[in-house]
Amino acid sequence: MKKPYIFITRTLPEEIIAPFRANWDIQMWDSEEKPVDRTILIQETAKADALITMLSDRIDEQLLEQGAQLKVIANLAVGFDNIDVKAAQKKGIIVTNTPDVLTETTADLTFGLLMATARRFIEASDHIRNGNWENWAPLLLAGLDIHHKTIGIVGMGRIGRAVAHRAQGFHMNVLYHNRSRDTEAESALGATYVSFEELLQQSDFVVCLAPFTEETAGMFNAKAFQTMKSSAMFINASRGANVVEEDLYEALVAGDIAGAGLDVFTKEPIANDHPLLTLKQVVALPHIGSASVETRQAMMHLCLENINLVLSGQQPKTEVK
Ligand SMILES: NC(=O)C1=CN([C@@H]2O[C@H](COP(=O)(O)OP(=O)(O)OC[C@H]3O[C@@H](n4cnc5c(N)ncnc54)[C@H](OP(=O)(O)O)[C@@H]3O)[C@@H](O)[C@H]2O)C=CC1
Numbered sequence: 346m347k348k349p350y351i352f353i354t355r356t357l358p359e360e361i362i363a364p365f366r367a368n369w370d371i372q373m374w375d376s377e378e379k380p381v382d383r384t385i386l387i388q389e390t391a392k393a394d395a396l397i398t399m400l401s402d403r404i405d406e407q408l409l410e411q412g413a414q415l416k417v418i419a420n421l422a423v424g425f426d427n428i429d430v431k432a433a434q435k436k437g438i439i440v441t442n443t444p445d446v447l448t449e450t451t452a453d454l455t456f457g458l459l460m461a462t463a464r465r466f467i468e469a470s471d472h473i474r475n476g477n478w479e480n481w482a483p484l485l486l487a488g489l490d491i492h493h494k495t496i497g498i499v500g501m502g503r504i505g506r507a508v509a510h511r512a513q514g515f516h517m518n519v520l521y522h523n524r525s526r527d528t529e530a531e532s533a534l535g536a537t538y539v540s541f542e543e544l545l546q547q548s549d550f551v552v553c554l555a556p557f558t559e560e561t562a563g564m565f566n567a568k569a570f571q572t573m574k575s576s577a578m579f580i581n582a583s584r585g586a587n588v589v590e591e592d593l594y595e596a597l598v599a600g601d602i603a604g605a606g607l608d609v610f611t612k613e614p615i616a617n618d619h620p621l622l623t624l625k626q627v628v629a630l631p632h633i634g635s636a637s638v639e640t641r642q643a644m645m646h647l648c649l650e651n652i653n654l655v656l657s658g659q660q661p662k663t664e665v666k
């Protein structure tokens with residue numbers, strides 16, 4: 346019998362893939378960093394029983410139309426805004442993602458990014474490397490305190506709750522905003538539910554962890570930044586398109602807010618001459634929220650496990666509904 350054909354849109358470590366080669370015919374795009382050519386992806390989709398995709402791959406209706414025998418798409422991410430899930434479901438194709446296994450790692454990075462922005466880690470490191478450190482000085486690279494401040498989390502889901510847990514350790518006052526209240530998070534984390542506007546008005550650190558959807562697109566715009574305290578900082582670790590980047594730039598230049606920590610951008614990779622990158626009060630990271638070796642391996646294992654379950658007629662562990 347013909348083995349199922351699996352196409353992976355980036356090169357993943359062979360030791361993770363190897364155990365599956367006995368039962369599956371597996372091909373990988375031959376680059377770890379460069380995205381697969383669209384034409385190749387279309388050709389591969391036409392042959393594949395399963396795809397492992399990256400968040401940078403656009404899986405739209407046109408592509409899905411080619412998937413004559415495609416049964417499952419395993420996205421190597423918890424976010425799935427790169428996939429037209431409705432179109433996949435219409436074709437009977439199951440979509441899976443990688444929740445939970447990346448929650449703590451992404452929360453670590455998000456809180457670290459908040460700290461790096463507030464305490465000016467990157468500027469401080471550059472200060473030494475550029476040979477500018479002349480002496481200890483009373484206000485040299487003085488930043489903002491984090492402990493006992495107010496953090497406002499927009500998107501108090503799995504990662505948001507894990508960030509709130511870290512904030513508790515810093516004795517922070519935790520506010521959150523979701524579309525619906527999470528009373529469990531309120532009692533477990535001492536978090537207070539507020540409207541989006543109240544969160545913006547009261548928080549010292551506004552942290553975006555809501556997924557990219559039609560509702561969240563551009564929710565951090567000029568009005569939002571003008572509602573924030575001028576001493577507050579904005580941290581985004583979910584999706585760049587939740588932010589109007591031109592408005593963020595203007596807000597930082599005008600002093601409407603004090604700084605921004607960004608792991609995600611509307612266009613990734615962001616151009617290295619992007620105006621945001623010219624501002625010293627911006628800490629920018631190349632979308633590395635879940636990037637620990639252990640977690641990326643766990644995400645790969647989960648993708649493979651989901652495919653295995655679907656191809657053997659069972660329910661995947663983490664289907665996107
Ligand atoms: N930087 C990185 O590398 C990573 C980024 N991510 C991003 O983080 C996101 C969150 O992941 P995770 O915590 O697992 O997801 P969850 O689904 O657990 O949490 C998302 C939260 O967002 C809330 N939400 C949804 N829509 C809105 C809205 N319109 N306004 C306010 N809140 C909203 C949801 O609550 P409710 O439904 O009640 O509104 C929910 O609490 C992912 O979608 C992904 O984009 C994830 C991993 C790594």
Ligand SMILES: O=CC(=O)O
Pocket residue numbers: 400421422423424425447583634635
């Ligand atoms: O951005 C990363 C994800 O897992 O979603």
